[in-house]
Amino acid sequence: MTKTTGVAPKLADALAIVLGTEGIPLRLRAWDGSQAGPEDAPVLEFRSRRALRRILWSPGQLGISRAYVAGEIDAPGDVFASFAALSSAGKFAEPGPFPPLTAREAWTLLKTAVRVGAIGPNPAPPPEESKVHRLGNRHSKNRDAAAISHHYDVGNDFYAMVLGPSMVYSCAVWGDHADGNGGVDSLESAQEAKIDLVCRKLGLQPGMRVLDVGCGWGSFALHAAQRYGVDVVGVTLSTEQAGLARKRVAEAGLTERVDIRVQDYRDVDDGPYDAISSIGMSEHVGREQISRYVSQLHNLLRPGGRLLNHAISWNAGPTEADPDSFIPRYVFPDGEMLSLADMITALESGGFEVLDVEALRRHYALTLRAWVHNLEHRWDEAVSVSSPGRARVWRLYMAASALGFEAGLTGVNQVLVQRSGGTEPPLRRTAWI
Numbered sequence: 001m002t003k004t005t006g007v008a009p010k011l012a013d014a015l016a017i018v019l020g021t022e023g024i025p026l027r028l029r030a031w032d033g034s035q036a037g038p039e040d041a042p043v044l045e046f047r048s049r050r051a052l053r054r055i056l057w058s059p060g061q062l063g064i065s066r067a068y069v070a071g072e073i074d075a076p077g078d079v080f081a082s083f084a085a086l087s088s089a090g091k092f093a094e095p096g097p098f099p100p101l102t103a104r105e106a107w108t109l110l111k112t113a114v115r116v117g118a119i120g121p122n123p124a125p126p127p128e129e130s131k132v133h134r135l136g137n138r139h140s141k142n143r144d145a146a147a148i149s150h151h152y153d154v155g156n157d158f159y160a161m162v163l164g165p166s167m168v169y170s171c172a173v174w175g176d177h178a179d180g181n182g183g184v185d186s187l188e189s190a191q192e193a194k195i196d197l198v199c200r201k202l203g204l205q206p207g208m209r210v211l212d213v214g215c216g217w218g219s220f221a222l223h224a225a226q227r228y229g230v231d232v233v234g235v236t237l238s239t240e241q242a243g244l245a246r247k248r249v250a251e252a253g254l255t256e257r258v259d260i261r262v263q264d265y266r267d268v269d270d271g272p273y274d275a276i277s278s279i280g281m282s283e284h285v286g287r288e289q290i291s292r293y294v295s296q297l298h299n300l301l302r303p304g305g306r307l308l309n310h311a312i313s314w315n316a317g318p319t320e321a322d323p324d325s326f327i328p329r330y331v332f333p334d335g336e337m338l339s340l341a342d343m344i345t346a347l348e349s350g351g352f353e354v355l356d357v358e359a360l361r362r363h364y365a366l367t368l369r370a371w372v373h374n375l376e377h378r379w380d381e382a383v384s385v386s387s388p389g390r391a392r393v394w395r396l397y398m399a400a401s402a403l404g405f406e407a408g409l410t411g412v413n414q415v416l417v418q419r420s421g422g423t424e425p426p427l428r429r430t431a432w433i
Contacts, residue, residue: 006034007116011046014112017105018059019090026085042081048072052118056109060091060098060325065326068396069126069389079372079399087403092180097322125329128389139286139334141264145237147283147333152238156217157385161378162371162394166191167217167244170280170310171364171412173197187370190363195223198277200432201356201416202306203425204228208274210236211300213265214281217256218245224277225257233270235263265293271300279310282343286336290343294350304422306350312364313340313411331397342411352417355425356432361411368402 007030015024029045046052051072055063064086075082086092091099101109108267113119128432132147163169164187172190198220204210205282206229212221215234218241223229236242245260265281276297285293297307315336322328328335338346344354375382375395380389404410418425 004080006030006032007046008032008034008036008407010112010116011052012036014052014055014109016090017101017109018055018113018230019049019086019092020099020105021090025089026082042085043075043076043077044082044086045076046072047074049116049118050120050123050272052113052116053120054123056113056118058124059101059106059109059167061325062329064156065330065396066123066125066129069128069330069392070123070249071388071392077374078368079395080403083396083399084403087380087400120341126389128387129329130333137206139289141266143334144264145283147291147335148237149239150333151331152216152236153240154390155385156240156244158382158390159217161382162375162398164188164191164370166219167248168195168219169216170194170305170358172367172370173360174363174366179318185307187367187374190367191219192223195220196227196375197432198279198308198310198414199224201414202275202277203431204230204275206230209233210270211271211273211276211297213268213276213278214284215241215245215260216280218260219250220277220279221245221258221260222248222252222254225254226252229257230274231257233259233261233268233273235261235265235268237262237264245423266298268296272301272302272305274302274305276301276305276307277310278307280312282309282311283332283335283337286334287338290338290346291350294346298351298419301419302422303419304424306355306416306418306425307347309343309347309415309417311413311415312337313343313413314338314409314412315340315361316409326400327397337410340411343413347415347417351419353420354415354417356414356416356429358414359411360406360414361405362406364410364412365402365405368405372398372402384390 008028011030012024012028024037025041026044027035027041029035029043031047051067054067130150132150137143166188168191173194174190204224208230210224210230210232212232212234215221215236218234221232221234225232239262242260242262249255249258249260280295
């Protein structure tokens, strides 16, 4: 029999204070078996008093995220439904940094914590939390390398379970009939379609020399070399990515055509290249470095050469970055999303001509849902090759990101540009569509 009295109603009151709402859009289950909230709402479990203690010390997104990563809060049913209900309520629905509690709210929350026995010292953050923000100047080469290592050097086996055989960690391009669950059965074909689309937009021809900035596990480099007969230099700051990429290149018999380097894009000095791909990399560059990024790639291209910049954009208007939110603390340290307008301005100011812009927002939502499916389907294996906290970080991050794309808060765009001089581009986009 469900307990309707106990801890859960007090937790519901505390969560309503944090959210800044009159009630909560969730069914709460507490560690003593009690429940509160609408009976037909998505479920959120508080498994420990420590969860409320974390929220008391860090009210808002960070405290709740830490409790989830630590396993003190769980979403045992449909993770998308639970996170959607939470993220659409009160202060969570507002873009930008989480508003601080008023003195009255903080005092009420403190009294609730006393009543449920949650008072105590601030628990240490889960070990999965990044320490990058303490490592010197933002976007220095050493700090960027540390940020990339935090995100990508968590184990190639873990990424293989999440991404599938394609080992592509960016938005796929789906057909018109992709299903609402991410079209999991066609994830590989959707990723191949994305890579081939990039190759066609770049106008790749046999004998060209191509730079792949942020090459990941080498999937674009392999496809471009195999299908289009080009020579590819791929650069990444992740040693684990580079190791697997080199192995894949060797197994494909392409060591003479593909060179994988552990190298900062700022240190590449062996241009000119006929084309450059940057797929899901410029989000790591940072607003203060974007002009340098554009200048570097412009200088590495031959006249008439094309650059394809595939990047996530922030669509929710001007906001102040919040370094204490979940994503920079646990997923992408120092990552920054520019608006599409800011990215195009940077590219044009750096001497590029824009040839084409394609928005892929809905495609990324489908891709993220497919990755969540893969993770949940192989949950025990994913935990065994990483950690329970790491798997929970990725589940939260990917599910929440899918909701952000579906709501239009974030987008993803392929911007194709060309350096002046050389061969004129085609008159119509039919060359790559």
